[in-house]
Amino acid sequence: METNNSATIEDVARLAGVSIATVSRVVNGKSPVVPETAQRVLDAVRALNYVPRAAARILASKHTNTLGLIVPEISGEFFAPMLRGIEAAAGEAGFDLLIHTTSYKSLETHRHTLGEHNTDGLLVFIDSMELAELTRLNSIGFPIVFLHQTAPAGLNIPVVTVENKKGAMLAVEHLIEVHHCRRIVYLSGPEGNEDSGWRERGYRLALEKHGIPFDPALVLFGNFLSKQAERTISAVLQASLEFDAIFSGDDLAAVGAMSALREAGLRVPEDVKMIGFDDIPLARHLTPPLTTIHAPTEEVGRMATNLLIRLVRRETVESEILLPTELTIRQSCGCRAL
Amino acid sequence: METNNSATIEDVARLAGVSIATVSRVVNGKSPVVPETAQRVLDAVRALNYVPRAAARILASKHTNTLGLIVPEISGEFFAPMLRGIEAAAGEAGFDLLIHTTSYKSLETHRHTLGEHNTDGLLVFIDSMELAELTRLNSIGFPIVFLHQTAPAGLNIPVVTVENKKGAMLAVEHLIEVHHCRRIVYLSGPEGNEDSGWRERGYRLALEKHGIPFDPALVLFGNFLSKQAERTISAVLQASLEFDAIFSGDDLAAVGAMSALREAGLRVPEDVKMIGFDDIPLARHLTPPLTTIHAPTEEVGRMATNLLIRLVRRETVESEILLPTELTIRQSCGCRAL
DNA sequence: TTATACTATGTAAGCGCTTACGTAGAGATT
DNA sequence: AATCTCTACGTAAGCGCTTACATAGTATAA
Structure with a gap:
């Protein structure tokens, strides 16, 4: 938008009869200004409908007041709550949010769309950024926080994620102890997905703890997607794989599996x-209502954002935050409704 | 981020042995530059890892290359696909996306967070902006596109939405003609919601067309929310309201109603x-799979964004785009699976 | 050959802010 | 009353770009 028509700091200064420095001080609430002067400035601001140009501010002050978020793709069910948390936390702290998805472009063409030149810090979700760029940013001390993925070796980047292993153990132990299941399928996420890796570890640990031998044939590919899970379960059913329970790496896959x-x-x-x-959110509305491990996804978004903001302010922060997961019993596990 | 360490256009110019103007021209691909010169500049850019400071660009060029999106709240199921469409279209055209939700703040405090000073145009979703601000922006010719809501009287703002009335008629007629329903509940959206209004009109029209008298008692409040719909349906069931079908204003409410x-x-x-x-996306995985009116939500996002971009480029655009809805038959209406 | 028209590049003036530094005047100190 | 402090405010120097304008150099036309 051509903004040459709207009021600038100079217009305000003229109308209020002060210098632009004073206007800036009033607007930013920094350094003392006599109340009467401040009021005159405020009146002028209102009268002219003055809004500071963000670009000029950034250029002069050298910080953008903007947080960047990089995600591979905005997949609704899971990501929406996280985004809500991020947006809320950023907004409350007065930061803007610049979002980039890497889904429709290669990582390469994405190299520099978000970085130190247009954001104060970056929130990075799973595999959405090149290692080289990450390394470069990290080396110049640019604030970054990872979501649901630990930083590559050598990089000093904090992570916010959930207690995957513990959650998985809770689920599988419930199946074993309460429902006496012995052949439990694990429906895994995408190849190399860290959440899925931890969840599988929890699954194995729970089996081990109860003396149930691990059977690789029971680890199936769900890809955190309803469609894939549906296809996979259909296929193994066809092949008459035997199992008495499914622990799904995520709810969407569970939905697909239930369809199959x-x-x-x-x-x-x-x-x-x-x-x-x-x-x-829909888990409780499925038929039967889905027993699942509750993960505080919105809170992950909030925490990560707050962490990032502290990083931006050069405060020291913890290098890892693990948010608690808990078993939410509904009916798909065989428990009765409450 | 303090960016004083990273390379500026001047560093590049010095290394390439040209003026900053030439660097700018090469970087932006404007006005002719001799290939050899251009190559030298490009080499310097690469060597210094140069990325133009967005703020400086914006300040000098007077346009932000950024689109703003204002939504009342990022509610996953419905909004995620739309966001995906918006993000994709914006990204493809080289625009950044600045997102603001109005959920956690009052509209008043939100007055100026997004506008002509930091975006080239605005995408506005349902009721998320004050009329006064809207009027001001519109009066200075600032590009705005509405999503799923027509502009207030007097404002010249294009809209992108879906064929609500037609979709609703399709649904209700299917219920009447194929399944011989006579007492069909309409589960409405939030008070004053335009989509819901049109859907109700379609519902009434379909009844009328088939000579079924409209019964106000059958219009129930669902609020486009599973929880509310569940509560409402529970309540009327308690009160032994009679009905043989429910046409839900949206899928989430349908989910809640099915739970009830x-x-x-x-x-x-x-x-x-x-x-x-x-x-x-989950509609087909419900039990029974939900028959529903398919709305091209992602496409709405894309279209609206493209429209906005054309507006930003001062091209003329249509004032309303209605995307087609269609009946997607699954099993909840009583049809057999295909 | 000389005038004419381009073309490629350089020069420099901002864009609208923030902020280090400077200064006038009021109050405190002697 | 003279000096010293502080405080409130003004001055002005950039921040890193884009772009109108100027200019040197080259190609074309006469």
């Missing part, structure tokens, strides 16, 4: 018990 | 037929 089960004439939880992970 | 029905021991579709609106 229903399609095959199997009932949840009578024939197959099911537990998910994340606790998306 | 199940809770009351009623089966869908045997006892109550159900059709939703929007076709959220």
Whole structure:
């Protein structure tokens, strides 16, 4: 937008009969200004509908007051709450949010769209940034916080994520202890996904703890996607794989798996018990209502943002924050409704 | 971030042995530069890892290359696809996206966070902006596009939305013609919501067309929310309201309604037929899979963004775009699976 | 050859702020 | 009353770009 028509700091200064420095001071609430003067300035600001040009501010002050968020793709169910948390925390602290998704472009063309030149700090979600760029930013001390993924070796970047392993153990132990399941499928996330890795570790640990041998054939590919999970479960059903329960790496995959089960004439939880992970809003509305590991996703967004802001302010911060997960019992695991 | 360490256009100019103007020209690909010179500049850019400071650019050129998006709240299921469309379209055209939600602040404190001083144009979703500010922006010719809501009288702001009325008619007629329903509940959205208004009009029209008298008692409050819909349906079930079908103003409410029905021991579709609106990704995974009106939400985001960009470029644009909705038959209406 | 028209590049004036520094005047100190 | 402090405010120097304008150099036309 051509902004040459709207009021600048100079117009305000003229109308209020002060210098532009004073206007700046009043607007930013810094250094003392006599109340009467301040009031005159404020009146002028209102009269002229003055809004400081962000660009001029940034250029002069050298900080952007903007946080960047890089995500591979905005996939609704899971990401929306996190985004809500991020947006809220950023907004409350007076920061703007610049969002970039890497889905429709290669990482390469994305190299420099977000960085020290247009943001004060970056929130980076899973695999959405090149290591070289990350290393460069980290080396110049640019504030970065990772979401749901620990930093590559050598980089000093804090992470905010959830207790994946503990959550998974909770789920699998519930299946074993309460429902006496022995052959439990683990529906994994995308190849190399860290959340999924930890959840699988929790799964294995729980089996081990109860003396159930780990069977690799029971680890299936769900890709954190309803569609993929549905396809996978259909396929193994076809191949008559035997199992009495499914622990799904995330709720969406659980949804897909339940569709496949229903399609095959199997009932949840009578024939197959099911537990998910994340606790998306719709989980309780599924049929049967989905027992799942509740993950405080919105809180992850908030925490990460607050952490980043502290980093921007050059405060020291913890290098890892693990938010608690808990078992939310509904009916898909075989428990009765409350 | 203090950016005083990283390279500026001057460093590049010095290294390449040209003036900063030439660097600017090469970087922006404007006005002709001899290939050899250009190459020298490009080499210098690469060597110094030069990235133009956005703020300086904006200040000098007077446009921000940024689009603003104002939404009341980022509610996952429905909004995520739209956001994906917006992000994609903006990204492809080389625009950044600045997002503001109005949920956690009053509209008043939000007055000037997004506007002509930091964006080239604004995407405004339902009721998320004060009329006064809207009027001011419109009067100075600032580009704005509305999503799912027509502009207030007197303002010349284009809208992108979907064929609500037609979609609703499709749904209700299907219920009447194919499944012989006569007492169809309409589960409305939030008070004053335009989408819901049109959907209700479509509902009434369909009834009228088939000679079914309109019964105000059948218009229930769903608020486009699972929880509210669940509560409402529970309540009317308690009060033994009679109905043989529910046309829900959106899928989330349909989900809640189905929970309430199940809770009351009623089966869908045997006892109550159900059709939703929007076709959220989970619709097909519900039990039974939800028959719904498919709305091209992502496409709405894309279209609106492209429209806005054309507005930013001072091209003329259509004042209203209505994207087609269509009936997606699954099983909740009583049709058999395909 | 000389005038004419481009073309590629340089020069410099801002864009609208923030902020280090300077200064006048009021109050405190002697 | 003279000196010293502080405080409130003004002055002015950039921040790193874009772009109108100027200019040197080259190609074209006469």
